[in-house]
Amino acid sequence: MTAHARDGLRESQPICSGRTHTGIVRSMRSRGALSAAVAALLLLPACTRADDGDQAVLTAEALADQSGPRAWAAAPAAGDQDREEPLPIRTGWGPTADEIERARALVADLSLKERAGQVIVARYRGTTAPTRLVNGLHLGGVVVFSDNISSNDQIRGENRALQRSAKAAGRRFPVTISVDQEGGLVERVTGGTRFPAFMTAGAAADPGLTRAAAAASGAELAGLGFTTDFAPDADVTVGAADAAIGSRSASSRPQVVAEHVVASARGYTSRGVVPVLKHFPGHGGLTTDSHLALPVQRRTAAELERTDYVPFRAGIDAGLPAVMVGHVDVRSVDPGMPSSLSTKVITGQLRDRLGFEGLVVTDALDMNAVADRFGSARAAVRALAAGADVLLMPPSPREARDGIVQAVRSGRLSSERLVQAATRQVALLLHQKARGTKPKPPGSGRAVSARWSAAAVTSVAGPCSGRLVGRTVRLTGDPTDVARLRPYLTGAGVTIATAKPKKKAKWPATVVRLLGYGDPAGPGDVVVALDRPYVLGASRARVKLATYGTTPGALSALTGVLLGRQPAPGHLPVPVGGVGRTGC
CATH class of the missing domain: 3.20.20.300 (Glycoside hydrolase, family 3, N-terminal domain)
Incomplete structure (x- = not known):
């Protein structure tokens, strides 16, 4: 149906006539014609107003029927039976023709x-x-x-x-x-x-x-x-x-x-x-x-x-x-x-x-x-x-x-x-x-997750190999992110400075700034974008890295890159202004 024809349908049919519209909809057998007709009807003002006073999340008890649960296989109510030719459902997206027909039979047994x-x-x-x-x-x-989950x-x-x-x-x-x-x-x-x-x-x-x-x-x-x-x-x-x-x-x-x-x-x-x-x-x-x-x-x-x-x-x-x-x-x-x-x-x-x-x-x-x-x-x-x-x-x-x-x-x-x-x-x-399913226990995918992150760590400034931090590191950024990374560094033998030194040390700490979602760029020797990498463009740090996550695998890979124990093989998959390269 053309746009002109659809407009004509909207102008000529009263929305409150249920019998008229049922006839219109059921007389159009092609999917396109049916869809156009239904759309045309629903673009008009409704005859009744729904009461939308319920809160966004309701308790199960408040929503349950007063009479209690009814059987799913109950016979359809009078007048609910479909007497018209069903709309087509084609294959090619998973279910077989037999599964679709079985589904039709099951749905036919349901009430309206x-x-x-x-x-x-x-x-x-x-x-x-x-x-x-x-x-x-x-x-x-x-x-x-x-909030529906307390444990596995x-x-x-x-x-x-x-x-x-x-x-x-x-x-x-x-x-x-x-x-x-x-x-x-x-x-x-x-x-x-x-x-x-x-x-x-x-x-x-x-x-x-x-x-x-x-x-x-x-x-x-x-x-x-x-x-x-x-x-x-x-x-x-x-x-x-x-x-x-x-x-x-x-x-x-x-x-x-x-x-x-x-x-x-x-x-x-x-x-x-x-x-x-x-x-x-x-x-x-x-x-x-x-x-x-x-x-x-x-x-x-x-x-x-x-x-x-x-x-x-x-x-x-x-x-x-x-x-x-x-x-x-x-x-x-x-x-x-x-x-x-x-x-x-x-x-x-x-x-x-x-x-x-x-x-x-x-x-x-x-x-x-x-x-x-x-x-x-x-x-x-x-x-x-x-x-x-x-x-x-x-x-x-x-x-x-x-x-x-x-x-x-x-x-x-x-x-x-x-x-x-x-x-x-x-x-x-x-x-x-x-x-069927192929289930595995929680935590079974940690090695795969770690490999994925290790392949994605991206360096857009600074050396592409070798150690990027000194013996002592001072972590700055969101306290949660700092707390997550600290054990990986200490476990690798790095000393974490707990406060900014009052005087210049013989071996000054390398400042590693962690930038989470929405964090602005700030000073640091090394800046790490933990989520979106765009913030790296505004930083003046000599080393700029992106991890795309704060998972254990991502933080382990970041530690390896900071200590020169593994490369940063990833490349920016998005444009980031202000950086000199997309990766190593």
């Missing part, structure tokens, strides 16, 4: 309320398995944060309890248990191996190591009962002006990001964990953080195709299973509308232009870029109509679920679109279960 719950992945509060929340609202799954044994046990509870309630497929575990600044599970920021991949320039690191991380996550990791980050950073992504991106060069995103995702997949590439249509070139407000992307679609889309296209061509859509106002495609709620972005760009057939997950719907304008119900319905399959973290899961149900019953959202979304999710869960 259960289908609406199935497409929601919610946050929860506390360290107890949210069984009442998941079973009471029939949720597709949950996302785990650091605890989260492993609670994840198992959640799966057992859903099965006991009659559910015939697993629960999605997801986590944000990128490495670097974004890590929720801290009781196992710590991995550096993904920019390590671009600096090390070894896709084999990138895959090995992701496989090691995935194995530990699988051992704790996680099914899904919202990683790797497929954003192409523009550099220092990048407000939200920074070291989470592998590089400012699209092809480099693409190569390492595919390698990383294959690493996770090899251990049975679903990787989710994020944040389509690209967040690395934006100067506003979508946690705070809606960022604006002013590149044209053709420009995006040459830059931000490159890693996502590579992942799609590699058959990767899932993509997260961020909250971005793409002015050249759908001005003013967050991409996570935009048919023109999700269906028009991601599905039709790039050819993605797999699972589409929204970024967290409680972020200000969406939450400031849309309530849980409106955002949920718009995202589904736009082509999303999983709704991540609506502020109120209950309101999101009920809003979807009301939209289907009124004809504002087609039942076929909801079924298609739920079927994609269930098909991927069945596929994952059939492939």
Whole structure:
């Protein structure tokens, strides 16, 4: 359908006529026509207002149905049966045709309320398995944060309890248990191996190591009962002006990001964990953080195709299973509308232009870029109509679920679109279960993490070999970072000066300044960027190094370089002004 035709449809159809719109939506069999029609309907004002008064994180008890959990396999309610031809779900992203058909049958057995719950992945509060929340609202799954974890044994046990509870309630497929575990600044599970920021991949320039690191991380996550990791980050950073992504991106060069995103995702997949590439249509070139407000992307679609889309296209061509859509106002495609709620972005760009057939997950719907304008119900319905399959973290899961149900019953959202979304999710869960996992215990990936960091350490000023510090070192910077590095140096025989000397010493201490995320450049003989490397350009130090992380492996590698025991083989994967070279 042309843009002119879509505009005509919006002008001629009253939004409050559920019967009229049901007929329009169901008469359009092609994916493009259906998507355009649904988008057109939802761009008009809604007839009812959702009550968005719930707090962002609710207790499981408050969200559970008053009648208690219902069986997942309950017969569909009257009127919930789909009588129309289902929307297509193609292969090429993981699930086989047989797994998709099995998923269709399982979703057909769910009631409308259960289908609406199935497409929601919610946050929860506390360290107890949210069984009442998941079973009471029939949720597709949950996302785990650091405040849900007290120990490895605890989260492993609670994840198992959640799966057992859903099965006991009659559910015939697993629960999605997801986590944000990128490495670097974004890590929720801290009781196992710590991995550096993904920019390590671009600096090390070894896709084999990138895959090995992701496989090691995935194995530990699988051992704790996680099914899904919202990683790797497929954003192409523009550099220092990048407000939200920074070291989470592998590089400012699209092809480099693409190569390492595919390698990383294959690493996770090899251990049975679903990787989710994020944040389509690209967040690395934006100067506003979508946690705070809606960022604006002013590149044209053709420009995006040459830059931000490159890693996502590579992942799609590699058959990767899932993509997260961020909250971005793409002015050249759908001005003013967050991409996570935009048919023109999700269906028009991601599905039709790039050819993605797999699972589409929204970024967290409680972020200000969406939450400031849309309530849980409106955002949920718009995202589904736009082509999303999983709704991540609506502020109120209950309101999101009920809003979807009301939209289907009124004809504002087609039942076929909801079924298609739920079927994609269930098909991927069945596929994952059939492939199995290859779990390993927490901490088993430390050697791989250390090798990755050792390959990434970058020297942009000073000698490329030999000892860089004297017998005594004075560490400056954030006290936490100083405390982390001190034992590595003392263990290697270096004396740590505890205070600035009052008079000139015969053997003066080498000042090593550690620069963490957001720290300004300052004086020192050696400066070390522990996260983003851009700060090195403003330093006048004679030696400038970048580690891209504060993990044990990164600090061990840094110690080796400072003492001349190992090289700094990495190269800057991003432009840094004010430095004389990109590496040794």
